[in-house]
Structures are given as structure tokens and as C-alpha cells.
Amino acid sequence: MKTSKNELTALFKQAFEGVGYDLGGYENAADMIIWAQMHGLDSFDVIRKNIPDYEQRKNSLREQPEQLTSDSNENVVIDAKNNSSIVAAVMAFDIAYVEAIKNSIAKVTVLNCYDRKLIIKKVVDCAKRGVVCLAYWHDGETLHVVTSNTDDSCPEYTQYSMTALADEDYLHEKHQQTLFVVCASDIASLQQYISKNLSDLKGNQTKVISPTMMKSSYMSTLTNGIEIDPRFWQELAVLGNQVLVESTEQSRMGAGA
Numbered sequence: 001m002k003t004s005k006n007e008l009t010a011l012f013k014q015a016f017e018g019v020g021y022d023l024g025g026y027e028n029a030a031d032m033i034i035w036a037q038m039h040g041l042d043s044f045d046v047i048r049k050n051i052p053d054y055e056q057r058k059n060s061l062r063e064q065p066e067q068l069t070s071d072s073n074e075n076v077v078i079d080a081k082n083n084s085s086i087v088a089a090v091m092a093f094d095i096a097y098v099e100a101i102k103n104s105i106a107k108v109t110v111l112n113c114y115d116r117k118l119i120i121k122k123v124v125d126c127a128k129r130g131v132v133c134l135a136y137w138h139d140g141e142t143l144h145v146v147t148s149n150t151d152d153s154c155p156e157y158t159q160y161s162m163t164a165l166a167d168e169d170y171l172h173e174k175h176q177q178t179l180f181v182v183c184a185s186d187i188a189s190l191q192q193y194i195s196k197n198l199s200d201l202k203g204n205q206t207k208v209i210s211p212t213m214m215k216s217s218y219m220s221t222l223t224n225g226i227e228i229d230p231r232f233w234q235e236l237a238v239l240g241n242q243v244l245v246e247s248t249e250q251s252r253m254g255a256g257a
Helices: 005-018 023-038 043-056 085-103 116-128 187-197 211-224 230-243 249-253
Strands: 066-070 075-084 105-114 132-138 142-148 156-161 179-184 205-209
Touching (some): 005 023, 005 230, 023 085, 023 116, 043 116, 043 230, 085 179, 105 187, 116 142, 116 179, 179 187
Parallel strands (some): 075 105
16 A cells, blocks of 8 residues: 555654654654655565564663774774664764764774664765765675765665675674764765775675665655555554553543643
């Protein structure tokens, strides 16, 4: 079925409130997920697959991401504590942005982070603040790379087969749940980082979603509505029902006050 952005925003907010996200968290979740879906990034598939994990991780939401270290190479390390990127992305990109303004370029490594595809909206938000941005991660089989600059409202999303890449540190199994974020004050600094650290990517793409493709997808869904499986809608509604509490004698007495 097809529905509007506003209807889906309300549904996702309530669903993520139901699994324990606070006010800023569930608003952020709805924003990141719907933006990605409207731009052709299939975020609904990511969420639906991981719904059981969201419910199981409810208690861990009380543990906020923690900054662990900062070294002389402008590299900050954050432990997301096995939470979704929805929880860790704001902190990671805010730190990268501030450090890039001060030092021309900054890198943030986010450990133990899931649903990393959802961070693409944050790449765009960072670019709107006047810095260029790169994010990358791997899932064991595929390396995912997102790049943006301040001249475009959408980034480029590229996938690479892990088997075609050199054995770099960021590809090691220990980083299978790691997200790397790089922000730079100018495109030359970011290109220099890519040349030095991701030089083996050239020509090995297995999938590319360009800014033009993202914009086209967005305009189509804006005009025609957003497609969602009715069963997935119901699954989200069930999560949202946890927000509603049973009425008590006291609440009924004050209902008309």
C-alpha cells in the first residue's frame, strides 16, 4: 500500500517510542528512516529485518554512546554499545563537524554500531552545515561508501565487493560492526584522505546510487506516496501500542479536568 510521509512519520515515531527511544531519539529515527526510503535506499527492509533486535535492546538504550579516545591524528573513537546508528550518529557527526572546522579534517570511528545504512541522512545534514563528508562501513561481504559535498543536496552511495579490495585495517573482521565518519572543511582535504586511505576503491564498484538517482526517487515518492508492506505497517503499529498504557481509576477521574 502507499501512504504519505506525514502518516509514516507518526507511525515510526510511535513505534520507536514503543521500543524505548526518548523524544529526540524517536524523532531522529523517523527522520533518518523515511529520508532513506524516499531516496531509494530501502531502509524499510533494514528496519523490518531488525525489529526483534530493537525490542531486545530496549534496556541498552539507557547506555548512551561513549567517547573513548582522541589521538593526534584527529581520530575520535566512540563506543555505540551495540546500539543502532540512530542512537550514535548524532554524536559522531557532531564531533566530526566540530573537529573538521578546527583542524581541516577529522575522523570518528564508531564501534559496535548497527543499522549503519541509516546514517546517510546525517551525511547530508553535515554537508548542509558547510563541510564535506565521507562515511564507510562493511558487513563482511560488501564495503559501503557514502560521499557528499556542499554543492549537492544528496550524496553518492557506492558498494564494493570485499573480495576485490586489499586487506586494509578497516576491512578486518574486528570492524564488522564499525562505522567510519570523516568530515573535512574543503573537498581537497577529503580527496587527500580518500587517496591515502581508500585508494584501492577506484573502478571496483558493484553498485552506485548517484545524487541524481536519489533526487528522482524522492520526487517520485513525494508525488505518488511511499510504498509500505501492510504487514510491516502492522508490525510497527504493534510496537507503537506499547506506548499506550491501561487506564486506571485515577486517570479516569482526571480525564475531563
